[in-house]
Amino acid sequence: MQRATLETMVALGLMGLSVAGAVHASGFPRGSAYLPTTVFVAMAILSLVWAVQSGIAHFHDKDRLRIERVEARRLAIIAFGALALAVAIPAFGFFTSFIVLVPGIAFVLGYRSARGLAVGALVFVGILYLFFVVILNRPLPVEIWHALLA
Amino acid sequence: MVDYLLQALPLVFAFDVMLAMVVGTAAGVAIGALPGLSTTMGIAVLIPLTFTMPPLVALGLMAGIYNGAMYGGSIPAILLRIPGTPAGIATTFDGYPMAQQGHGVQAMRIALVSSALGGIVSALTLILLAPPLASVALLFGPAEVFWLAVFGLTAISVLLAENPVKGLLSAGFGLIIGTVGIDQLTGNERFTFDVLELTSGIGILVLLTGLYAIPPAFELAAKAMLVNPTELARGMASKAEDASERFAWRSLIPTWIRASGIGVAIGIVPGTGGNIASIISWNETRRAAREPERFGKGAPEGVAASECANNADNASALIPALTLGIPGNAVAAVILGGLLVHGMQPGPALFRDTAPVTYGFMLAMLITAVLLFFIGWFGARLFIYVLQMPPLLLAPMIIAMSTIGIYAINNSMFDVWLMLFIGVIGFLMERLRMPLAPAVLAVILGPMAEAELRRSLLISRGDFSFLFSSAISLILVALTIIMVIAPLVRRLAPGKPKRGKDEHPVQVDG
The missing domain is CATH 1.10.287 (Helix Hairpins)
Structure with missing residues (x-):
């Protein structure tokens, strides 16, 4: 177009x-x-x-909008991933959603290093947990595993 | 002024503020080093995290990111010929050839020292010039403040956009966003559509994070720029003589003086940015050189000129932002949003109502420029590893971090949905080449302009001529008209080349 x-x-x-x-x-x-x-x-x-x-x-002006198929696919994945995060957070809690969805979205986008996915997700969630729960003590939605254990 | 500086000194050297500045500078370098991430994105993602912190801690963090990211952009520019930020474009001209000749480490050191010096000169200029300018602006009445806001908004809309119409539409979008919620003066609801969460308006943080954090995450995922480790290793390979010979740093002094002056001067002009400063500085240094033919082939002065100028632009872009509420570039617009989040109204009132924190922030710009030298020097290898972070993993991380940051402010999932919605709008605006900064600035200046307009009309009992009753008002009106008409005249002027489809304005998102 x-x-x-x-x-x-x-x-x-x-x-x-x-x-x-x-x-x-x-x-x-x-x-x-x-x-x-x-x-x-x-x-x-x-x-x-x-x-x-x-x-x-x-x-x-014959400037055409070009979007490569792979680029469009990745855009769709990241957009749906963002929606999935927003839907999952109230049901499963932030950290449970992040530990599953962040590496999940990256995997579907095409990042295939198992070690990178595991370490990246754990470090990322660990830092956020430390910051929001331990340091700032912000009230966040209850994590699903926490509710199940309780 | 000196009293306020003395009051701010112990505040800025408090442990938590110093820690924030160190963390901010290191994070800034990392953000700047990653192609696809910008200073504005870094600040927008981190502002929600600072919401519960004391203002100066948050501002120290922002100052660090601002100074750090500008230098960080030089790392991929030198090693890979990919500018980490738009301001790093001119650094590729000589930095990359230096790296290819085996002087990559030396080029990075020149970039670091030049960036730190540019930042220091710029911060000193900010400290010296901003208070007297603010004291003049404090004499303005409601009509003058109204016109100042209109002028600022028009200037940014026209100067930042490829097409001024798009810039003004972006500002219009921001003005409407700013009116959502209960009207503070009349108590009437505007654009709330019976949604309870909208009655308190759309928070500046939701807007900032939506516009500046989500679109880069989408772009990062779509483009998935992967760094070639072999090329990185080649860029890092230094020649043995670099380690044994002492570099003649003194030869760069004239370049630093010229580049600092250019960077500071360009930073003060609204709508320009570090990339313009660095390109002009690189060109002027080449023109002044005895052997201009060395430039573009690995001249150390070229790296120094570019990096010194783009960092010299940083704090000086805050001079009109802090004193008049008119940001010099997009990063300054986001920083104004950050000030608002912490209850500080951008404009001359900063120097009256929250003076110790404002002076503390200006000192933080100076201290982070110094910190940049040490952090960059000792953490160089670490920042090079940052270049290898996978963008496909970073993109969902940015979105995740934005969601938790926005949720934690009001414990509201509505805010998270709103941020994502605004993010999609921001992404589409960028694809349509509409600048985002006018929208942000309009949210900041819009309510202020509306309040001052109403105040003027109350004072004059509804007489609109009151708005044109002072010389300052008339000057500001004239400047606004010139600002709108100038691009039109430029297009119609005979003999002037029209902007072609391939000619885009220089991006000033830092």
């Missing part, structure tokens, strides 16, 4: 969102509406300018 085409689409989408935002913000009581309404109106105008700029660029 041409970069200019994508930018035009994003700019038009952003313009629509800005108009919607301006309408929503204009409904706030007077004093609270000034800034957000003004900003959204300005953003709508700027988005229009951006859309026109990239629309013009479409004819002479």
Whole structure:
């Protein structure tokens, strides 16, 4: 896909969102509406300018967005990995999730050193445990193994 | 000023602050040495960890990372021709040829000494210039402060972006983020959509970590830049004469003087950065040399010029940031966010309301520049091992560290989800070549500008002409207009080459 085409689409989408935002913000009581309404109106105008700029660029700028298959695959893995972490943390606790998912994501991404995965995960979790639990004593979600043992 | 410095001295030499500075400097060098990780990312990941610490401990850590990372970027630049940070680009010109000729260790030492000296000069300039400038800014009324915020935001948006429209849109995004929650003046809810967690607004830490920690982690995983150990070993192989002969350090003194001046001057100008400073400094040193043809082929002065200038840019970029709330570069914008987290409002009030901590931070910039020399000298081999850390393991670690850091602030999983969401937006913005710093700065300056605007209107009983009633206000309005119009005029000016598709602005994310 041409970069200019994508930018035009994003700019038009952003313009629509800005108009919607301006309408929503204009409904706030007077004093609270000034800034957000003004900003959204300005953003709508700027988005229009951006859309026109990239629309013009479409004819002479042949810059294409290239993403290699392996790069796209890794991006998808890291994005799903981040989501998996956020889902797992409340259920299993931070450290249990980290000790499983951090090396797990790295493995799926393509890092295959068993020693590196094991040592890296243990040192990483150990440092975080020391910092957040021992030093800072922050209240974190209960670890699943802790709950099971209790 | 001297009184405040004397008050800050014992604070900054306290054990916990010193420890934070040592850890921060070492972490900074490691972060800078890793291609793909930036100073901004390092600070953004670590700020949440410092949330419960005393402000000066957190600021000492940030100062260390800032100074350390700028030098750290030279290590892969010299050994592998991969600049660890954008500011290390000019170091590759002569550093890599030196390493290929068997002088890699010597090039790293030159980079280290030059970085430390540049950092020291820059920190001294900050200590000398910032207080008088702040005392002038303290005389500003609400209308002037409002226009100052508008000017700062416009300057950063226009100067940091390839296309000023994108910079201004990024600022708009930040301004809207800054309005989410209960309006402090009227008590009305804005953009909360009946979500309880949004009533207190979107925290600056959630925004900073989302924008600056998540996108680099995604990029790190996607690109998976692997370091070739053979090439690393070749770069490290030193010639025997390097160990036996004494290097003529004195020959670098004129280069250091010139490079420090260039770095400091460029750092003060908002929207520039260490990479611009280092390239200009390298070029000027080459022009002034008796044998300019040696440059680019392994001239020690080239390494010194680049590294001295990019570190000289560091503290001086904080001069407009601390005194006026206008950061010199993206790192300074993130540091402003760090100040806000610890209850310090960026701008001249820093020198009035929290003076001992502010002076302590400026001293920390000086001390970490000195510490950099010792940490870099004795830890050189260790930092080279850092280069071999697997990016595919580092990427999930950065995300994991960001999640626990953000959760620990308010014990809120909502904040974690919000950070990841903002991270995805940040990643898309970067892919669309939209600068992130204007968004961060807008979150910091937006609420301040809005409050000052309302205060002005209260004082004038709703008369908008009050905003244009002083000479300073008019100057700031004129500067803002010039800032917006200048790129337009430049594009339309006959005979000037237009920016092509392959010409990107110099990245100033440190």
